[in-house]
Amino acid sequence: MLHGILHYAHYLLENSIEKNETVIDATCGNGNDTLFLSKVVGENGRVIAFDIQQEAIRSTKQKLVENNRENVDLILDSHANLKKHLPSEEILLGGAVFNLGYLPKGNKSVITKGTSTITAIDTILKYLKRGGLIVIVIYHGHEGGKEEKEAVIKHVMRLNQRWYHVLQYGFINQKNNPPFIIAIQKR
Numbered sequence: 607m608l609h610g611i612l613h614y615a616h617y618l619l620e621n622s623i624e625k626n627e628t629v630i631d632a633t634c635g636n637g638n639d640t641l642f643l644s645k646v647v648g649e650n651g652r653v654i655a656f657d658i659q660q661e662a663i664r665s666t667k668q669k670l671v672e673n674n675r676e677n678v679d680l681i682l683d684s685h686a687n688l689k690k691h692l693p694s695e696e697i698l699l700g701g702a703v704f705n706l707g708y709l710p711k712g713n714k715s716v717i718t719k720g721t722s723t724i725t726a727i728d729t730i731l732k733y734l735k736r737g738g739l740i741v742i743v744i745y746h747g748h749e750g751g752k753e754e755k756e757a758v759i760k761h762v763m764r765l766n767q768r769w770y771h772v773l774q775y776g777f778i779n780q781k782n783n784p785p786f787i788i789a790i791q792k793r
């Protein structure tokens with residue numbers, strides 16, 4: 607069976623993240639991935655979740671409270687500044703997820719951008735465990751989406767294959783710029 611995009615993103619994450627690990631949600635939005643990761647790492651694990659919009663942090667917090675999840679640090683800051691929010695220099699991250707684009711039902715002009723996304727990817731790669739994954743769901747149909755998609759692809763295509771596997775997964779016969787996945791595994 608072929609997994610749909612969001613289903614496959616979760617499948618990759620739950621098969622590479624272990625209980626009790628610390629993981630990153632780089633774009634928490636309405637909190638769907640944050641909640642998912644919070645369950646995957648379990649109550650002794652930690653999710654560090656970022657968004658630049660107060661509205662997204664509020665929405666994610668509400669979702670976590672409704673589900674009695676207490677293992678998440680919600681950070682109102684750009685994922686480009688991720689390093690300063692890590693608990694220590696020695697931290698080993700179990701995995702990370704990005705959902706690029708704008709907040710669903712929110713302000714469509716606030717979007718993720720290539721430069722900050724790439725800075726965050728490179729920071730996470732430094733702290734990622736061996737075998738760990740960064741899963742990036744790339745939405746690119748909105749204004750500014752194509753530029754970010756091209757910048758991210760150009761960057762990850764150049765990651766040295768000795769150290770990283772880089773996968774692209776998507777449906778090529780769908781209309782209207784369907785989202786696709788880039789998954790980076792540290793070898």
Ligand SMILES: C[S@@+](CC[C@H](N)C(=O)[O-])C[C@H]1O[C@@H](n2cnc3c(N)ncnc32)[C@H](O)[C@@H]1O
Pocket residue numbers: 632633634635636637638639640656657658659662683684685686705706707708709710716717718719722723
């Ligand atoms: C597609 S949404 C994420 C959806 C989310 N995963 C969910 O389950 O609802 C993208 C989010 O990225 C946020 N964002 C944009 N630029 C950002 C940045 N530099 N750092 C962190 N978040 C950012 C937006 O505010 C928006 O909420």
